[in-house]
Amino acid sequence: MTTETEMSLYVLILAVPLGLQLVQRVSPLLHTPLMSLTNAISAISVVGAILVAGSGEATPFTKTLGCVAVVASTINIVSGFLITDRMLKMFRKKEK
């Protein structure tokens, strides 16, 4: 196993319990915004998509796949964040 892989595994080992802790503290009131926020965050795959689409060694085939992936993940990012914000704007404590 390379050091790279080992480091990545350590990151995973730490990130999973962190995620579990963070999410457990989210109020059930906000579970739908939580879903759509994490949905937007899962579009972090845009990073991989850009790397594939912009790679110097890309063949036309992989470049096409990469570009489609960039479009798809951007749709996910933009719609995910916007809908989350739209929802959260509505949560008010007291009436005016």
Place this chain on the structure above:
Amino acid sequence: MDQIWQIAYIVAALSIVGSIKWLSSPATARQGVWAGQFGMLFAVIGTLLRHEVVSIEWILICIFIGAAIGAPLAYLMPMTAVPQLTALSHAFGTLAAALVGTAEYYRIHPTGFVMAALVIETVLGYLTFTASIMAFGKLQEIVPTRPITYKGQNLVNLLLLAIAVGLGAWMIIEPTPVWVFPAFAALSLLFGVLLIIPIGGGDMPTVIALLNSYAGAACAAMGFALSNRLLIIAGALNAASGFILSVIMCKAMNRSFTNVLFGAFGQVQQSTTAQASTRPVHSATAEDAAAIMAGARKVIVVPGYGMAVAQAQHKLRELTDALTKRGVEVQFAIHPVAGRMPGHMNVLLAEADIPYDKMHEMEDINPDFSEADVALVIGANDVVNPAARHDTASPIYGMPILDVDKAHTVMVIKRSMNPGFAGIDNELYYMDRTLMLFGDAKSFVGDIVKELPAHS
């Protein structure tokens, strides 16, 4: 140059962690969204600055196209369609993950550890893609929402998955013939469809949470394939979030987690087909309901998916206002699986401007029902069925429910006596203290509001 993208990635990772942390309370939630967007921006800019990325014109065009499709999608969808939109948005994100995995495979044809990561990424990516599309179809009611089952379904599904896993393992061990990867991808796509077919609309909250978790796992796997720790962190957070939410949903429905993991949702429900009952019920008019509510001190409203369908939340707000003005205390009791998505009811009530400190979780509000004069059930069914407490033969036996039957008077707004989504009869409707208010939820609540001033 190299340091710049690394710093951008660290900022991105921190922002993403902060974004979920801030989402824990409504007071800081919007900050959380900003942090998330900020993090995503840094992730994208950081990636564009990496020396591996040689041509960015096409990428910028693609980002522009994606934003041009995504933004109207988020603004034009009505609030009731949030579950569908999330499912659709999900489909795009996981498609991206799957395509990246595919491109990586064709670029470097790896074996061993990197291929193992790619196999996990692509299988989860492709299956979550079609599964999300199917979930979208069911929620949008393009695809029949009833569970579709056939004999040996689980066997067929498991067999397909086993073949896909077998092909994946083959690709990890040694370079394979050209047909193997396409076959593997096709099986994953097919498996995603088959996974959702047997699932009923009522189980969608769990499914969407679970798909979210798969998408996160796919991202984390991508992080291993590309040695990219930002992807691992964001993916792991996501996988954890989806996992926790689906566990919460499972508990709220009294299902085991293995039951959910293997996609055997909706199985229990079909065993009983509801027989149309002929037992007598007490029905009442809007006038009767208004008279009782006018004299009440405390009213607890229990919304369910029917409220979303009828778009009754705004009328409900009017009713809340009218009752509050008369000195009646109005609270909302929300079951964890009410609606088609975790927290679905809260969003709809918030849309109608109902303050969130009036919405209560099941554990908190259950003791209050015994002192409530009226429990008003709108479009909810299984989550208030007392059979879950004592009838061991009932498919929902053991599921925690809202104790509406303890209220002094129970009012149920319902279209007709047809059994609800799960097809289970509800003994709540036949109680002496229960008044059935037959009609469309939206117009019925409107009628009650109109009748209220007559009672002083």
